[in-house]
Amino acid sequence: MPATSRTKHIAVIGAGAVGVCCGLYLRRDGHAVTVIDEQEPGEGASKGNAGIIATNMCLPVATPQVLRRVPWMLLDREAALRIRWRYLPRLLPWLARFVLAARPSAVERIAHELGGLLGLALDSYTLIAEAAGAADLFRRQGWLHVYEDAAAFRAQRHHIELQRRCGVRAEPIEGAALREREPALSPGLPGGYFFPDCAHTVDPHLLVRRLAEAFVRGGGRLVRGRVDGFDLGADGVRALRASADVGAVDTVIIAAGAWSRPLAKSAGFNVPLDTERGYHLMLPRPGIALQGPLICGGLDFGITPMRHGIRLAGTVELAGLDAPPDPNRSLMLYRLARRILPRLSDEGATQWMGFRPSIPDSKPVIGRGRRGGNVHLAFGHGHLGITLAAITGRLVADQVAGRPTPIDLAPFAPDRFGAG
Ligand SMILES: Cc1cc2nc3c(=O)[nH]c(=O)nc-3n(C[C@H](O)[C@H](O)[C@H](O)COP(=O)(O)OP(=O)(O)OC[C@H]3O[C@@H](n4cnc5c(N)ncnc54)[C@H](O)[C@@H]3O)c2cc1C
Secondary structure (H helix, E strand, O other): OOOOOOOOEEEEEOOOHHHHHHHHHHHHOOOEEEEEEOOOOOOOOOOOOOOEEOOOOOOOOOOHHHHHHHHHHHHOOOOOEEEOHHHHHHHHHHHHHHHHOOOHHHHHHHHHHHHHHHOOHHHHHHHHHHHHOOHHHEEOOOEEEEEOOHHHHHHOHHHHHHHHHOOOOOEEEEOOHHHHHOOOOOOOOOEEEEEOOOEEEOOHHHHHHHHHHHHHHOOOEEEEOOEEEEEEEOOEEEEEEEOOOOOEOOEEEEOOHHHOHHHHHHOOOOOOOEEEEEEEEEEOOOOOOOOOOEEEEOOOEEEEEEOOEEEEEEEEEEOOOOOOOOHHHHHHHHHHHOOOOOOOOOOOOEEEEEEEEEOOOOOOEEEOOOOOOOEEEEEOEHHHHHHHHHHHHHHHHHHHHOOOOOOOOHHHOOOOOOOO
């Protein structure tokens, strides 16, 4: 579709959940939109994640409690966090900002800011998923958090109070009542919380592919190619330097997930993006059925009933984009999950590793910053990229159109790190 004087030619770099949702929302405004990716849609982090629309997860990853656990976690090979020591020198500036984000005042502020975004997450999906024929891939079954020991369960109360202040609904469940809700759980767990307003997708990869198909059906252009930088003019980016021809562009959206940093840099933004690598183990014949998704506090990975079995997905490995995957990280998920789901079977299990695009303050960068210009950033969603993809697309489209956004974008501005 040729751009009219009112509409623009917009290039979106990246066809993960975030890029495809940006494409769909921009097409709704009638723009001529090209989404370009070096792979097929949804082959990045959006492929193998836990699929939880985690509208309750407003706390940043860095909290005082997490920092206190870090030394112990680094000594335990099966802990939720692992750092590959060779990567540490490159990671230090990111880690320094991560520690700053864990100050109690910062945690409170970030939780309210993320809470505002999360509150719009599900409705933003409904708008595009129904039109895309993807509504059947969502389940609104809430999310159950369980604890293995009573002290961890009690300690969680503090976080729950903060989540409630941010508008999250949480129902405490004690002792035997846990197994009434989820009979597959082992007996004797002390308790947990049920978050009724969470949802999940039974196939995040298929979700992104369906959304991408709808984007193309609706007149969007999907191009296979790698973007290496930009041709800059007086008004900003004029064209992409890419392995495929995209033509002249009026506006560019950088949504290349964990690979976005060099692209943002060549457009003049210095964003502290790194990756928290995560793993999954897909259990096609799990031997049990779950009532809904679970997570176990302390183990820190999701257990999600999906279309093709149960997926164990999560943990954090700080090792950059180039180190090879460590298969033990996937395999340990099964050993750990059996502590709370004793009848779980790993017959036919398959493994995966993906790169979360992570900013140290756990907030994505959305928008174009104070200087204006024709480049908008939409990356850095960390643990929440599936949850926040649709609302990100909606906000980017609002900003491109010059409409007021439903929440203040300043806390998510690309230049909030003082660089640019
Ligand atoms: C184990 C695990 C579990 C998770 N569980 C959840 C969960 O339950 N809920 C949740 O909300 N989130 C979860 N996440 C996080 C979520 O998966 C990510 O935040 C999200 O997928 C990021 O989406 P994205 O579109 O930004 O990036 P990606 O899906 O990684 O897409 C980026 C795309 O950009 C392309 N690209 C990169 N560089 C270039 C270039 N130069 N030129 C062209 N194309 C390029 C890539 O090929 C890729 O397709 C999990 C992540 C992991 C690893």
